[in-house]
Amino acid sequence: MALLAPFSAPGRFWRGNLHTHSNLSDGALEPKQVVDAYKNAGYDFMQLSEHFIEHFDFPIADTRPFRSNSFTTLLGVELHAPETQVGELWHIVAAGLPLDFPRNLPGETGAQLARRAREAGAFIGIAHPAWSQLTIEDGRAIDAAHAVEIYNHGCAIENDRGDGWYLADQLFTEGKRLTAFATDDAHFKGPDYFGGWVHVKAESLDPDALLESLKKGLYYSSMGPQLHAIEMNGKEISISCSPVDTITVVCGTSRSAVRIGKAITEASFDLAKLEKGWLLRKTSPWFRVTVIDGAGKRAWSNPIWWDEIG
Template structure:
């Protein structure tokens, strides 16, 4: 069998959060307190993604002083611009911005500010699509996106709109090749922290190495469970993980493969079954893996494209 990326790539997994706020924008705690909380919770890196908007004087938090050999920070922000299909501001997570990233231009759209951030070297993610009520047409306008925020813990616990897979799955089927990241979007005013994160595979904790891995999709996301490996030979897949009650493979149509049990740690499937059935019109060009534990917490692989494997 062939071990798939990111499990096949050199390095180790580093746990991090890309979307969190301090009192530099609308969070409750000072930057130092937020960073210390993530360090104590066992994270390897995090980013303060303050709201980059005139109301807060366009802040980008300089957290370089908090970096060490065992913990690091990324520099970035949550970008805003008019206007989504329901009249909301865009919310776009940009990880890896320069501290002198220019303020929004007059009349700048969400697509334009995202493109400008990507050209400045940032990893671009479409934030909390369910909370923002983004449509497929909205998502498709952000041509510079690397990823969609498929789980936002703050939105999940505050208003039950934390899921973003509905948008990403449709964008994938529409031909967009994007990855999927989970976050907290923590403000520390409610229990909105330590609920969703990424495991990034890189050879070091250097911020540039983490950003490169994020842009390449060399990571998976989690609320708790761990995915240890995904192996593939032809259409036969094997998955190993931490103890779970469900291991499933999902694709761009209604087909899926699933194993249920109690504290299972592996599953194998013939993915040709995803291409069969009387309802089928065409096979899916991609699939993804989901692991669900007894508490209902999930881990998600990034989408895997058949033609890239070939």
């Protein structure tokens, strides 16, 4: 049985949020209050991703004074530039930017700004696709992206547009080797916090180690449930997790493999014997795992590519 990434990677999982705002842009609380809220809620790290636009004087929150041996912060922003297919500003999460990252250049597009941020060392995520009404052409345009924000808690509770899988899955099927992250996008003006996060596998809580793992896709996302392992043994997939009611494997078509029960913690699918499951491999170059608990909360793996596991 071969344990798959990120579960096979050395280190431990660290819980973090990559998309949150303070009153440096349009959030309600001061930066330290926001950081303390996540620290007190049991997170290991977080990032203040202020709106990097002229209206707020292009802020990059310096949260380094709030770091400790047991809690850390990443430095980053939410980038904005013209323009999506519906004529709005791009929203792009950039984690791991230097504090002196230059302001937008004259005439710079969202795609160009994302490339410049990636060249500066950032992890680039396409933010809240449903809220922004992003098209597949929009997704293709951000060619510097590492990931798609597949769950945005603030958008979900405010206007039921928190999903990003519709865009991510299409991009995966086109061959884009992206990953998928969940966030809060909290502004602390309502209950928009502690609803979606990432579990990043790294050997330490050092910001550079976390950033490197994010770029390598060594993480999974959650609203509550935990994924413990995904393993492959020949044509058999095995998943273990915290107690949930559904464990499902989906791919780039309607084909899937699923186990449903009450408080189940594992499932195995022999794809050689399961016609629908075996078609996962025959019809799609990738698959991913979702688990759903009794309250409807989910955890999601990143896409797993057949040619990377044999």
